[in-house]
Every structure is written in C-alpha cells, then in structure tokens.
Amino acid sequence: MDNRQAIGSWLSGPRAAAEEMGADFGYRGERLGLPQEGPGSIAPLGRRFGALFIDWAVCMVIAYGLLARGDQQSAGNWALGVFLVMSFLTVGTVGSTPGKRILGLRVIAEDGGRLGVVRVVVRSVLLLLVIPAIVWDRDSRGLHDRLARAVQVRV
16 A cells, blocks of 8 residues: 555545545544534534634624723734633523524533533633634544533534
C-alpha cells in the first residue's frame, strides 16, 4: 500500500482517505447515542455559526449602546463581558442563547440532562478563548463542549 494513500491529500484530509480505504466512522453523534437526523441530533455547523453571529451582534448592540457610551473601541471589550454573562445566564437556565433559540438549537449535557453551573462556566469561559471552540472532534464538538461534557443539538 502506498503511504500517500493512507495519509490522504491536503485537500481531502486523512478522514476522507481512511473512508476510501473502508474505515467506517459512523454519523456525527452516534458515539453519544444521538439520532442521525431531526430533533436531538448534533447541531449542524452552519446553524451554530449563525447562532454565534446573532449572539455576538446582540452583545455588540448592548455593549455599544449601554456600556461603551458610543466608543467603538471599548465596545468590543465590553461585548466580551456581555457575551460571557449572556452565555452563562441563558445556557445555564434555558439551555440556549438567543441566537441558538432563534435557530432551533440547544446545549445539553452528554447524558441528555441540563448542564450544571460549573460546566456552564467552564464552557462559557473556554468559548471566549476561541481556540477551544475551533478544535473539533469527529462529532463536530468543540473542545469547549468536550471539556464541559456538553453537546449542541437540534430542538
């Protein structure tokens, strides 16, 4: 066997090469016991990014209008704090931020229940650091969700 085939190309990546060789990774969320599609399945990345965009826009409006008093430079810093508080309060109580609610998503614990306070704080702080949120596993969960033992699902 050619080693280049096992590694994959930089375009397809190693997963695509492994699938071509017959490896079966299953669907996203299968290892977590979630359905493949419909309510309770892993949230698609497009909706998750859309929800993040909505949430960030709301935070910027709040920060710019109420906290930064029109100062555009400090509005971004204030928006981070607003985002942290909003994420903590909304995910900790109803399981979704306003953006997630609009796009039909929810954050749950791996066992299907609600996240506890400590797990919501860990998830929210890691989300603000950005890097943990863009390191994904094969179930499309960010490192912030893995460490908090959380899953973003469709409602």
